[in-house]
Amino acid sequence: MEALTNMEKANKTFLEEVSKRSGEKLSLCYQCLKCTAGCPTAPNMEFRPNSIIRMIQMGKKQEVLGSSAIWFCVYCQTCGTRCPNEIHIGVLMDALREMAMEEGVHAKEKNIHLFHEAFIQSVRRGGRAHEVTMLMEYILRSRDLMKGSLIPGVKLFLKGKFPLLPSFVKGKGEIKRIFEKCKK
Amino acid sequence: MLEDRGAAFGLEGRGKRTREFALSETLLKRSDPRTLSEAIMKKLGVFICHCGVNIAGTVDVKSVAGKMGEVKDVSHSADYIYMCSEPGQQLIRDAIREKGLEGVVVACCSPSMHENTFRKAVKSEGMNPYLCEIANIREQCSWVHQKEKQKATEKAEEIILATLKKVRENEKLEAISVSINRSVLVIGGGIAGMTAALDLAEGGYEVILLEKEQALGGHMTQLSKTFPDLHPALPDLFTKAKGIEMHPGIDLHCYSEMEEVKGYVGNFELTIRKKATYVDWEKCNGCGLCIRDCPVEYVSQFERGLGVRKAIDLLYPKSVPDKPVVHRVHCRYFIDGSCRKCEEVCPEKAIRFNQEDERIGKKVGAIVVATGFDLYPREKLGEYGYGEIPDVIDGLTLERMLSVDGPTKGKIIRPSDGKVPKEMVFIQCVASRDPDRYMPYCSRICCMYTAKQAKIYKEQVPDGQPYIFYMDIRSDGKGYEEFLQKTIEEKGLLYLRGRVSRIFQDNGTVRVLGVDTLTGNMVEVAADMVVLATAVVPSDGVKDLAAKLRATVDRHGFLTEAHIKLYPVESSTKGIYLAGCGQSPKDISDTVSQASATASKIQALLSTDQLLQDPLIAFVDEHICSGCGICVEICPYEAREMDSRRGISVVHSALCQGCGACIGACPNFACELRNSSSIQTLRMMDTFV
Amino acid sequence: MDYLYFPGCTLYTKAKNFDQTARDCSHLLGFELKELPNWTCCGATFPLTTDNIMALLPPSRILAKAREEGTTLTTLCAICFNVIKRTNRLIQNDGEKREKINNFIEMNYQGDLRILHYLEILKQEIGFPQIKERVKKPLAGLKAAAYYGCMLLRPFDEMGFDDKESPTLFEEFLEAMGAESVDFPYKIECCGSFQSVGSPEVATECSYKILGSAIKNGAEVVVSTCPMCTFNIDHKQSDIKEKYLGFKPIPVLYFTQLLGMAMGLDYQSLGFEQNFVDPLPLLKEKGFI
């Protein structure tokens, strides 16, 4: 049994912070579950989308940021399209992912967020996403070469879908600058 | 009005027959009056309704109609898809005109539905309406025998044949007209009673308004602000109350109770008991000196135990009427004959320690029962530490706190130590929706007033956190859902879906153990204060009152209406109407419309000075009546009285509801029921056995 | 007339066939795709959080550069389209963000570009009836299931592509080419998107449902507008086969490939070899090649 109030006190801010970041009116959610009912990845989440909102309302910061659920959302926006209170959970999840990264909370499905980072890296280098470099990066980061995710890469390669050398953009310096700028 | 109807109808023959019937079947057969009735055989008509498929789906109406046509005194037999429809009624009218019918049987739904319709129809063709009878072949036949069509058809035939037998011996009757008293009694001076009284008075009727407390307003005077617009409760209420006090048409009796009710619709006779106030309200100018100087203070019920009041006091500040009452049990004078402070200071010399309860007799034509509600009594609620833990209070108590003129001047503070509660728990459905242990029904108002209270709390204590344990949020009135959503969004109320299992005290906090079914997690709140939305129950003494009025109550003590949908404000007894929470829990606006509704019904009832009553009532064969008085004992409507002069029992025609109790009870068959004589009943039974 | 064209990363790599066929068809239909010089990645996700300006910059830069070149920008990849269109809308309506972005990318763009998906060009600018007329090889008897996915349709109020629950534009297009469009409930459901890398089983599951539903409703081929989706529902079929015995692979084509075929392009130029499930047997059987 967890004592609700003490956590509540500490994390009243959590609801406010998430609401502010995502710009979603989370307190409006009355748990009609329409989001979960339509969510393609819900079956794989350990907390369903509606529960995530509920947990935020209850101030369960660690559980939420640490959950794989926030990395499973693929932002198909089915939920937002149908939500009676127009809460876009995709948006919410994105905010949560950011917060998770900042807080350095380790996601159960760390690979997922490594993938996100890998993608950014790849763009940062060449200005364009480049699957091979991206996959290498990803695999290096996730440290599991045996992981099935390598196979798609190889298959694509065999299919001639991956050019061996990434195509570079002239403006790539500029891109780097943008990234730098944002760091500040 | 007493009258002996025995002589009114030449009853010698009937009397003889009754006696014979009493003697033996054989005797009966010898002087079988059927020969008689055949001599003057009536021309009868039978009309069979399909009721869409309701009847025709099961009963072969065509063949029944055919068979009925063959009965020798039936000169017309027809069937139609909906007899109650305009063309259906026309069929009946035409047949009466063309075939000169003298009696009609309509085989259709229960008489409670359309008896009236068809009696009106035959009347319009000049036939006496009481020569038209209903044979119920729907509720009592087709609906209950849907599986067995053949048998159902036979049964329908028998029912109709039996009814024919009845009609053959029906007599022409005239409705009994009763003169009525056009004033009205309203019991209960809450918002319901006040509204009804004002509407009636505006309608030009004399109103007697009865309130058991010393001032008007009922529970609404205890409220702070009302949902969904958060208007303060009192101002509007006071205007209404003043309006009543001033109104020439309203005779207001506060601090009074109903002692006895006699009579019947149009002519009720009341005895009102005005409890002794020990203050001459005529003289009292409401200066308040007596209250100021009264040395006795005791815990105030009105303030739900949060405040104190004097032994002589008003019900609440600026009450209407603003006259004080001496409370005998607390007054020193009454305890040990000392003090008399109030008497000394009263400039008008209005104190009357020797005052006695007073009984007043009144006559009215109709009665509105608006006895209102109470909250589920603290003593009986054996959980949530309610009563033991001082900081566990109920909704009405919080209302007192929230009221600017209340004991805390509108401040929310813990009763135990006067601290401002930072963690505030509200629990809904306390003793409501709890069929096994408390009340099975929903109290209807708790969801909204809890939301309202949480909102006000949050406005007063911005850094406080309200938690609301609920089962379903029931904000189903106009603007309620919007109010709720807005409040949740703006005030950050935390709604937890689920019941609280336990509440206990733990170093200065009230620990609340519950579960949030939305996450499935157990939750524990260390609260500073807990507010219970306890069940709404009928106010004390309603059962007794109902008994006096011969009105019925349900198993929870709520007064029952005649029909939940079509007669929601009529009671089961004619002339008695229901308004407000005495009938079932409702919010203010529903209460007000229901109260006005009663006023409307009554204005319609009293708009004429004669009232027509069904003549299908008991009568006495004075040649047989031995004046034993058993019928007087047994009659539930006090419709039977002894005529001491002639030593027989007579029927009070306006009171008699034709229930037949006396017929069964009479040892020597002196009582009979109009158009349901023993003979008729016997004949009908012949058909079935 | 000419349309500025943003191919997007994948169309230079995984989805060459998509890019190529689109270009070829435009010639036949009498309009040019003018590729943006030095285009960069669109960022692949529209930034959803209020304060995430960074992810807005790549698409903004693309838009700003594009504006220097012309007035109407088109894309093929549904994801790019989604990102670019929404960014454009944002810049248009949100003055504050506009300013912020502009001084980040050191340009001045007001959000006055017209953003059209290739399909929208076909419908609005060319017109399906006109396409019908120009079709040389009608795809008669080809039962094709139009798969919309998420990005074209949602969020509805920003994309305004077609009805959010039961769109028909794509089907109309297929019928214009003489094919027989197959309606199937999963046409608006999600393919699992990038989970195909992180947790492949999710994407496999989603793709299986989509394809299964299409097949059950009689589809012989599924038509897509999105490289990401195609990656999942085409490529994943090997995984699906492993997981669900008895699953019969079904070809997945880009709509431009079908268009090209209907316009009479040589099938060798349509890059079918890049499709994971080989469509040629089907197309032969149907007598299109």
Added chain:
Amino acid sequence: MKNNGRFIKRAMVIGGGIAGISASIDIGNAGYEVVLVEKLPSIGGRMLQLSETFPTLDCAQCTLTPKTVETGQHPHIKLLTYSEVDEVKGKAGDFTVRVRRKAAYVDWEKCNGCGLCQEKCPSKKPSEFDRAMGLGKAIYTLSPQAVPNKPVINPSNCRYFLEKKCRVCEKVCPVGAIDYEQQDRFVEEKVGAIIAAVGFDLMPKETFGEYGYGVIPDVIDGLAFERLNSASGPTTGEIKRPSDGNIPKEVVFIQCTGSRDPERYMPYCSRVCCMYTAKHARLYKHKVHDGQAYIFYMDIRSTGKGYEEFIQQGMEEEGILYLRGRVSRIFRDDGKIVVWGVDTLTGKKVEISADMVVLATAIQPQGEAKGLAQKLGINTDDYGFFTEAERKLRPVETNIEGIYIAGCAQGPKDIADAVAHANASASKVQGLFAKH
């Protein structure tokens, strides 16, 4: 009569539903004259479409027809059916109301309601009264028990009006009452008080894309289910699904469709759905014993007298399965209707393949409500519900003296509340008349 010439003690009631009828009878019984204006050919309103009513499950027609008949026969009530209020002038005690009497193309003076014309009329079109599940004739009365029992011709269905042939009704009419040339007429009524009781409508089906409403024939609304279940309905009370007439074994009921949906549809609660859905599910179980009924709900709102008990019975005795939550999507997949929801207990997604789906769509004001409000000069809220003078203490008065409101036109209500509300407005009218 209590008429003193100056202040006209005669009332008009607009709307002949249960609210309007109740108000009219009350005022009539008090001895005042009442003009009852109804836009349809006969009175009875929505209640006439219902099968049984909660919580007693007694048949709606059986409780209603005595009232309609009484109204029809009432010496003080003047019926103006198939009529609409066109213009309102004046003030309390002296209103002049211009009423448009729509062309019925039947001379009601002559017509004896024999019904031959309806019997013989060859044109059959989906009837609105049966929610387009049954067929109606071009010349029709709303029900066999219609009050008044006079037919009207619907020109948009009538062959004569469409292609200038047929005229069958004219030929068969024994009293020559058919009059194709009839025009709308205007009558003026002088009244001292007006009660507006124009009732409610349901949200149009096309609104709900994700629920396939309007696309999938077996996704119907609450009123349609009432018709299916009604002995006088298109299936004479048998539960058969519209698409193929089969008896549905799995029926899903979805509450709050369009209600409590602030961002997309209506923010308010429609108040009656929880109860009528529970009723539907129970009636369904009574008729299809081996069927399964699922109810998706958000909060069960059974606040009336005996309502909570009614719901409990449904759960215990009829084994109705309540699932808390909204449905995300409904679509057709080979013959079945697939419903995507969440099982509240496990929190997991569930997929129910149902035979029929019943949506409890939101209650909204009648289309003409706003227009009427303007003519009367009374206020409405954003949705078109009439606004009362004060939410709690003056629930039937309006911002204009002498004009009152009753029933669902003011806000969603169940029958009991609507009747009480109507009686209340009647009381106010009587009070007003008595004062002058």
